[in-house]
Structures are given as C-alpha cells and as structure tokens.
Amino acid sequence: MENNSQEKMVSGTAWLSGANIVSRLLGAVYIIPWYAWMAPHSAEANALFSMGYNIYAFFILLSTVGIPAAISKEISRYHALDDEETANRLLRQVLLFMLLIGVVAAIVMYVFSPAMSYASGGGANLIPVMRSLSLSILFIPVVATIRGYFQGLNQMKAFAVSQIYEQIVRIIWMLTAVFMIMKVSSGYKDWVSAVTQSTTAAFIGVIASLIALVYYLVKEKRLFKIFDFTPGKTKISTGRLLKQTLITSIPFLVTGSAIQLFKLVDQMTFVNLMLKFTTYSQTQLNVFFAYFAANVDKITMIVIAIALTLGDVGLPLITAAYTKRKRKEMAGLVAYNFQLFAAFMIPAVIGMALLAKPLYTVFYGVPDSMQLNLFVLYIFQSIILTLPILIWIYMQAMQNSRSAMKYFLISFVAKLLLQVPSLYLFHVYGPFVSSSLALLLGTLVSIRRIRQISGYNPKNVWHKTLGILLITGVMGISVIVMNLILSLFLKSTGMITSFINVLISGGLGIYVYLFLSAKLGLLEKILGAQGTSIRRRLHI
Incomplete structure (x- = not known):
C-alpha cells in the first residue's frame, strides 16, 4: 500500500510539476518581449507590475481563506471513509460560500486600492493596476475550490491543465495589449496603461481556467454527482460541515501566506524606509525593488512553485494515511517527500546559481554586480523559503495545525523584528538577510517537530x-x-x-x-x- 501511495505521489507530482514548469516558464519567457517593449520604462514598469501582483496575491490568499487545501484534505478524508455523498455536499456549500467571498474581496480591493498604492510606494500609477486585478478576485475563490476538489481526489490532470490554460490565455492578452499600446500606437505610448492591461489579463486567464475545470467535471461525470442531494453516511448538519471546513482552512491560510506576507513586508517597508536611510530617490528605489522583488522573482518562482507541488500532492495522501491510522505508511510518505524535495531542489538551485549571469541576461540583459549578487542570493534562498512551508502542510495533514501556525508565527515575528535593522545595515540586501534568517529559524524548529509527530527515519x-x-x-x-x-x-x-x-x-x-x-x-x-x-x- 505504501508503494502504491508513493506511485500516486510521483504521478501527481509529475502532472503538477509539468504544469508548473510550463506555466512558470511561460510566465518567465513572456518577460523578454514585455520588458523590451516597455523601454525606456522597463524597470519601473516591472516594479509597478510586481507591486500590484504582491497585493493581488495576498488578496487571493484572503479570498480563498485556505479553503483549497482544506477542501482537498476533507474530500480525501471523506472518500477514505467511503462517503462520497458527504464530500459532494461539502463542495456544494463551499462553492456558494466562496462565490460570496469573491464578491466581497473584489469590492474591498477595488475601494482600498488608493490607500494600498500609496502605502506601497507605487503612488497614483499603482491604483489602476490594482483595480484591474480586483476583477480576477471575483472568480478565483471558485476556481481554487474546484482545483482543491480535484486535488482531494488525487486527480491532478484537471488541476494541471487548468493552470496551463490560464497562463496561455493570460499571456496572449498581455503581450497583444502591450504591443498595441507601446509599439503600434503612434501617439498613445502610455506605459502605465500598458501595465494595467497586463494585469487585466489575469481576469481573462481566470475565466479560461474556470472553463477548463468545468469541462473536466463534465468529462469525469462528476458535475451531476456534485449536485446529487443523496444523504451521506456521515450525519452532520450543513452549517457544521461548512464550519468544520472553515476551521480546518485557517491554518492553511496562515501558513500558506508565508511567502506573500514576507514579500508584503518588503514592499511596505523598502521604499519608505530607504528614503530615510539613504539619499536615493523614489525612482531609484523602485528600480532597486524591481531588481530583488520583480526581476529575481520571475525566475526563482519557477523552482519554488515546482517544489511546493510536493505539498499539494502529498497533502491528500498523508491525510488518507493518517485517517486510516497507517502510521508506517504516513512516516514513509513524509520521508519520501523530503527525498523528492532534495532530489529536485539541490541540483536545480546549484545549476541556476552556476548559470546565473547568462540566465539573467536572457531575460533582462547583462546584469551589473548588484543585480547578479541579488539573483544568486535569492536562488539559494529558494530552499529555505519552500522547506518550512512543505513541513507546515504535512503537519496539518496529520492534525497538527497548531504546531504549524506556531512555527510560522515564530518565523514571521522574526522577519518583522529583523527588517528595520537589516535595511539600515545592508540596504538593498536587507530584505534577503531578514527573510533568510527568519526562515532558517522556522525551518530548524519545524524539522524537529515533524520528526516527532510523523515518526519518519x-x-x-x-x-x-x-x-x-x-x-x-x-x-x-x-x-x-x-x-x-x-x-x-x-x-x-x-x-x-x-x-x-x-x-x-x-x-x-x-x-x-x-x-x-x-x-x-x-x-x-x-x-x-x-x-x-x-x-x-x-x-x-
């Protein structure tokens, strides 16, 4: 049985890794023409784009409230108990709830865009960018919930294909709009409008993803099953069922927001504090922000996203083993996840670091010493950025959500305490220093705890x-x-x-x-x- 679970993990990892490779590569490759067409405002445009996406990604986390991972865990648990009807009832209730959450979150993001734009250091230029992104928030919670449903069934193909469709459609819209504004139009070369159209593309991509997911629901003959009101074996009220899932989702929301919260701390403090600590202008600081937050991110997030698929794939399998009280299988799956993580991340990070200069040049041109140093440092940071998040996911699969939240909070508080002195002492390298030390602390305490609760060797x-x-x-x-x-x-x-x-x-x-x-x-x-x-x- 343990070997069967490992085979499922490899298969699921292959699908999600393949989708992440394709979508992330597309997301990285598009920057080559996009960056060139944005000249002479390329770095500023990329900084503006990144600032908008950082806040957008945080709203995605808030609007999905950890539900995708929680729904995956609960769907897996009820199917392990041979109670498909209760799993479908849960999905119906969550979909309605998430649709409402999407509407509320989109309105909040739209209304508070001016305040968040100025707090980020982006000023008036960032407002239309953020408001265009608020459109996507309407449907993202529903899309994320359906993906979580397929994840809980360990049917990663639909999850993976929807990601690829979303990215392809988004990039086609983005590049077409930017080319028309910056290259074809003779009198309307407004780079802020071009960035705004680039972010509007996220909404078009989400719609494409939703269509793909509905197609797979129909193809797998699950759409009508979901809306089959046959009573389940588990006797639990609808309200309690939804409440139980929301309680389960909170730790996933907290720990899953780690990367984004760290980025937001950098975004909210870097420009504002560096204006006080240095003599650089706001335009120069926005360019520096692009160097370590936008430019680096586009490339390093490829390996980070692929590594985090291990958590997506391992979650339902470890949950099923825990539910069935198969401790040996559960310990084997945790150890196997760590082995897969090491087998992918170590060579990927070393290879990227050795080819850092030509790799960076492909996307952004020949780097100066600061750009290259930042790129190499953040490549190595990818390991300690992803490892604690994976461990926290496994903890939650084994009903140790409080431990996961505690260790996340230790890391986040450390980040907050280290941020100001790091910026003061190390300037543009400050965010790297504070994040690395905080995440290293989180990794060390988390590894010790996961060994205790899983029993892996x-x-x-x-x-x-x-x-x-x-x-x-x-x-x-x-x-x-x-x-x-x-x-x-x-x-x-x-x-x-x-x-x-x-x-x-x-x-x-x-x-x-x-x-x-x-x-x-x-x-x-x-x-x-x-x-x-x-x-x-x-x-x-």
Whole structure:
C-alpha cells in the first residue's frame, strides 16, 4: 500500500510539476518581449507590475481563506471513509460560500486600492493596476475550490491543465495589449496603461481556467454527482460541515501566506524606509525593488512553485494515511517527500546559481554586480523559503495545525523584528538577510517537530541526500567546464548567445545528473517505476 501511495505521489507530482514548469516558464519567457517593449520604462514598469501582483496575491490568499487545501484534505478524508455523498455536499456549500467571498474581496480591493498604492510606494500609477486585478478576485475563490476538489481526489490532470490554460490565455492578452499600446500606437505610448492591461489579463486567464475545470467535471461525470442531494453516511448538519471546513482552512491560510506576507513586508517597508536611510530617490528605489522583488522573482518562482507541488500532492495522501491510522505508511510518505524535495531542489538551485549571469541576461540583459549578487542570493534562498512551508502542510495533514501556525508565527515575528535593522545595515540586501534568517529559524524548529509527530527515519533521508549532493557536485563541475569552453566561442553579452549557453550547459548538467542518478540506482529508489522509465528513455 505504501508503494502504491508513493506511485500516486510521483504521478501527481509529475502532472503538477509539468504544469508548473510550463506555466512558470511561460510566465518567465513572456518577460523578454514585455520588458523590451516597455523601454525606456522597463524597470519601473516591472516594479509597478510586481507591486500590484504582491497585493493581488495576498488578496487571493484572503479570498480563498485556505479553503483549497482544506477542501482537498476533507474530500480525501471523506472518500477514505467511503462517503462520497458527504464530500459532494461539502463542495456544494463551499462553492456558494466562496462565490460570496469573491464578491466581497473584489469590492474591498477595488475601494482600498488608493490607500494600498500609496502605502506601497507605487503612488497614483499603482491604483489602476490594482483595480484591474480586483476583477480576477471575483472568480478565483471558485476556481481554487474546484482545483482543491480535484486535488482531494488525487486527480491532478484537471488541476494541471487548468493552470496551463490560464497562463496561455493570460499571456496572449498581455503581450497583444502591450504591443498595441507601446509599439503600434503612434501617439498613445502610455506605459502605465500598458501595465494595467497586463494585469487585466489575469481576469481573462481566470475565466479560461474556470472553463477548463468545468469541462473536466463534465468529462469525469462528476458535475451531476456534485449536485446529487443523496444523504451521506456521515450525519452532520450543513452549517457544521461548512464550519468544520472553515476551521480546518485557517491554518492553511496562515501558513500558506508565508511567502506573500514576507514579500508584503518588503514592499511596505523598502521604499519608505530607504528614503530615510539613504539619499536615493523614489525612482531609484523602485528600480532597486524591481531588481530583488520583480526581476529575481520571475525566475526563482519557477523552482519554488515546482517544489511546493510536493505539498499539494502529498497533502491528500498523508491525510488518507493518517485517517486510516497507517502510521508506517504516513512516516514513509513524509520521508519520501523530503527525498523528492532534495532530489529536485539541490541540483536545480546549484545549476541556476552556476548559470546565473547568462540566465539573467536572457531575460533582462547583462546584469551589473548588484543585480547578479541579488539573483544568486535569492536562488539559494529558494530552499529555505519552500522547506518550512512543505513541513507546515504535512503537519496539518496529520492534525497538527497548531504546531504549524506556531512555527510560522515564530518565523514571521522574526522577519518583522529583523527588517528595520537589516535595511539600515545592508540596504538593498536587507530584505534577503531578514527573510533568510527568519526562515532558517522556522525551518530548524519545524524539522524537529515533524520528526516527532510523523515518526519518519531521518537517516534514510540524509543517506539519499548525501548521494544527491555528490551527484550534484559532479553535475556542477560539468556545467562549469562546459561554460568555460563555450565562453571561448560565445560571449554571453546578448540574449541569443546567453540562451545558447544556458541551453547547452544546463542541458549537459541535467543529463549528467540523471545519468549518474540512474547508474547509482538513486533514480529508481526515489521515483520507482517512473525512474525506470526515464532510465530506459535515456538508454542508460
């Protein structure tokens, strides 16, 4: 049974990781033409876009109130109890509730956009950007709830496809609008309007995602089941059922908001405090904000999003094992999640760091020393940014929500206490310092607690992690050597030559990592049948 759960985890991870790779790559690649067309206001436009999206992402968290993860957990639990009817009744009630929440949240965001814009340092230019994003909030809670339903059923294909459709439609709208405003129009090259249309694209993408999800509900013959009012086995009132789910959702809301809350602390303090601590102008500080918050984010969030899919996939499986009181299987799943995390994050982070300069050049042009240093630092921060969040998700799957919330609050309070002195001492590097120290503290206390409550064997995790580190070391050497060889023929001073460098050096690194993993048996130990399939395709 444990092997079956691990196979489900690999399959679900493959679907969500694939969707995240595609959607995040699209979300990163679009920046190349977008950034070029926004010239000479590229950095300012990216800062404005990022400021709007940071607040928008926080409103998404508030409007979904942790329901997607909670619904996933509850759907998984009721299906484990063989009570599909109660699971469907729960979904009906939550959908109605979330529709109401979406309307209220959209109105609040629209009305308070001016106050939040000035508090962020974006001024009047940020107001139309935020108001355009408020449209998306209307439907995001419903979309997120349906995704949580599919996640609870461990049917990740619908979840994944809806993400890809959302991103494709969003980017088509965005690039078309920006090109028309900045390049085709002869007298209306308003970069603020171009940014506003870029954020309006989020609403169009959400509608596309909703259509895709409804299609899968119909295709899987679940739409009519959801609205089948057959009584369930669990005797619980509708109000109590919804209340129970909302109580479950609160810890998911709190811990799931970690990344966004840390970003908002940076956004609300960086420009305002740096104006007092330094002699930089507001325009210069907005450009610096773009360097560490907007430019870096577009690339590093690719690996962060993929790593966090382990939490999405592991949640219903660990919940099911806990509900059925299969402690050994639960401990195995937690250890397996850590192994998958290490197998992906360690080589991804090292590879990106080694290719930082050409990778950054592909998207934003040749970086100066500050841009490059920030990029490398935030690449490494990806590990300690995602690991505690995954642990908090697993804690909640095992009914330890209070522990998850406590350790999150420790990290967040540490961030608040460190923010001002970090900005004063380290200026543009201050947000990195405060976040890294706070998250490291959260990681250390959380790892200790998850070991206690899950009973997983850390020796197995460390053993495989050591193997991953050794293989990554060899991979890193191959990337460095190839990068040096290519530098003799290709100067990474342009987008095309840098892209070729990343493609060849990065491609070699991936092959070396997979080759050594297969030869040493690590690939199949971690991925099982999927690892065997990869090995055969690579003829290893």
